[in-house]
Amino acid sequence: MKDFAALFTALDQTNSTLKKVDALAKYFDRSNDQDKLWAIAILSHRRPKRTVKTTLLREWAAEEGEIPLWLFEEAYHTVGDLAEAIALVVPESSEQQNESLSYWIDLIISLGKEEEETKKTAILAAWHQMDAAERFVFNKLITGGFRMGLSQKLMTRALAKHTGIEESELAHRLMGDWSPQTTTFNELILTKDEKADLSKPYPFYLAYALDGEVSDLGQPNDWFAERKWDGIRGQVIVRDGQVFVWSRGEELVTDRFPEFQSFAEALPHGTVLDGEIIPVVDGIPLAFGLLQRRIGRKTVGKKLLTEIPIHLIAYDLLEYDGKDLRGLPHLERRAMLEKLVRNHPVDRLLLSDLVAFTEWKELTEVRSDSRANHCEGLMIKRKSATYQVGRKKGDWWKWKVDPLVIDAVMIYAQRGHGRRANMYTDFTFAVWKGEQLVPFAKAYSGLTDAEMREVDAFVKKNTIERFGPVRSVHSELVFEIAFEGINASSRHKSGVALRFPRINRWRKDKPKEEANTYKDLIQLLENYGQ
């Protein structure tokens, strides 16, 4: 645990990815197999199940720090991170510990079936034996949400350094549904056994957002273009008569999409498809909100199955006939994909059509009608590109449509976290319905530091009422709110739900009377909602 806490601190103390990878590789070098495996698990977001409620942790921390609970909550609000707030509030003691990372994780796991008193005794004893840095890491193991400033890609690089095994090979071995409780370092990392896990997906290749002009990409003829569907990225694997479905978050979601079970019969064994999982009716994709209703459930009832019929819109073929195709140019993979879909027609499998174009100008036009086609924009992929690992610049680009915007009045403000705990940084926005303002969106990001200070001062001077950390303010300031999509929602008072709302700019030029109306909002819903 000392080593792991030191690793955590070392990762925090540098911005250089080189040094981070180095620090992690060194940690691997000096740790035992089980600790290594847990470190990998944590860095790939596979933390143990939570066995102690955070409300209890807060109470105990206040008790230990000899402060009232309300004061602990204030401190927590300022820190913005529960594990850290607890680590700081609990007093230092002279006791020490020298147990391994796995020891403490095993302890945390074992608490799951224990009584509250036993949990408390164990946690307090742990806090007393640790210094603040160790305590922080220990709390993180309980509460989750580790951010170590190290992507899975860099973790894999460090592991490659440590084991001498190639990075992409490791990335593959690390995928899938494993836990340090069910496998060993030797089995998972060091053993090469392709057959061992039929479910194993390939690491996803991710696109970068196009930042410059599309014409900067060079010859249009070197590129494929496709619609960018607004579903979830998925990999569907057919091996040995079984179907496995993976989401981009490397989550095995086979059970949630029983529609794809028919692929086992229809497609040849050893087929891996990369595509968009999305509900489609009569060839038209449905709203993202509907898909979310499906994702939210572990088991899917008959009604949902008929109402929200899931399809895979395939855009890449990663494995055919058991062979890894990722090293082939896209042009060849595409030809094989088209052939596969043609020769093995199966309900629920669609081909992502290529957008034909000879000049970039044409593509610009196609992109502009994305929203009407329920798309987020376009994907542009180099014909000669291999299928790579992770987010790589150069061959795959996403070219999203411009966001929807509406001018709205700020009516509530809420305090921020951490160092911003004394500033109002989170806002609720409203549009006019007659003389009334109807709240419809919350947003925080998007302002410059200077603007933020100015808005904060406004809030403090123009408070009408306070409710805990929230204040209602005089409706005066107008902001342009941008968002990616809009849907009808019965859960929201306004009747609409926005996707990714954020502040686009402060409309200092607009008096509040000129903000948009509820009618405008509903118009957007009618035009772009689904």
Add this chain to the structure above:
Amino acid sequence: MPLLEFTPSGIYCRQADIYIDPWRKVNKAIITHAHSDHSRWGMKHYLAHPMSIPVMKLRLGNDISVQPVEYNQKLNINGVEISLHPAGHIPGSAQVRVSYKGETWVASGDYKVEDDGLSTAFEPVKCHTFITECTFGLPIYKWKPQSEIFREMNNWWKANQENGLTTIVTAYSLGKAQRILQNVDTNIGKIYTHGAVENTNEVLRKAGLDLTETSLITRDTTKKELQGNLIIAPPSALNTPWANRFKPISDGIASGWMMLRGTRRRRAADRGFALSDHADWPGLLQAIKATGAQNVITTHGYTSVFSKYLNEIGINSVEEKTLFIGESIDTAEEEKGKEEAVS
């Protein structure tokens, strides 16, 4: 009429007609310390500790009218006994004790209870009413002993040196900068300074402070010369062309705000040292209890939370919220990396 009032010009003693650290032009001002949020320009007449005066003159002009007042030296102004007592914040920093007809008030100014080996150490002063700052008045702020922090800083400097890097640590130029150069291990290497820091060093040396030897970085100072050594610079120098020309470097920030991981990470420096010249949570409570005050007025920082807590533990407390605009300049400097132009 309370002995000390909060007026639009600052803390005011009507009986003695004198202000403490006023921010508007007044006739007579007694200054707790030379930081710019306490010692402002435009007063007709100043009173201050002798160690504060040279810095005040550097910052406010040589022509200010200022009367030196030693620690524990008793002044009598219209029947009011006024004296300065060590606040341990920076050299010359003082608490102001005001006593009239058996009633005693103390205004703390900025203070810390740990002896930093540079400033005269904090001395608690008995009083009925204590006006205290609470910049770090939350139970998450608990400083490590400075010996431990300087051990970490020394180890970091040494490691940088072994890697061929020049070390830059930022600290505000009056107080923290000198605290660092007095406490780091000079066996490791030489200490170089930014102009803003060196100006302050110079006047403090002249005022009789025995400071460690430092070298001013000039246009002619070469990268080679600096390599492996330590540079002390104001926060505003971080990530500027001035600092970048000494690359390869490793940079660190010395500030109480570095206690929080979020702040450390936001400030894109390699290291953050939670080294503060303000009292931490236990320090505030210790200081308040030692005054024996029945009434505590909180200013600067987490005033409402801190006052609420004091009331809960049986100490009468109110927050003074209307007058102190924003936070102390010294902490603001650390946080925003802005340093007034001293050089």
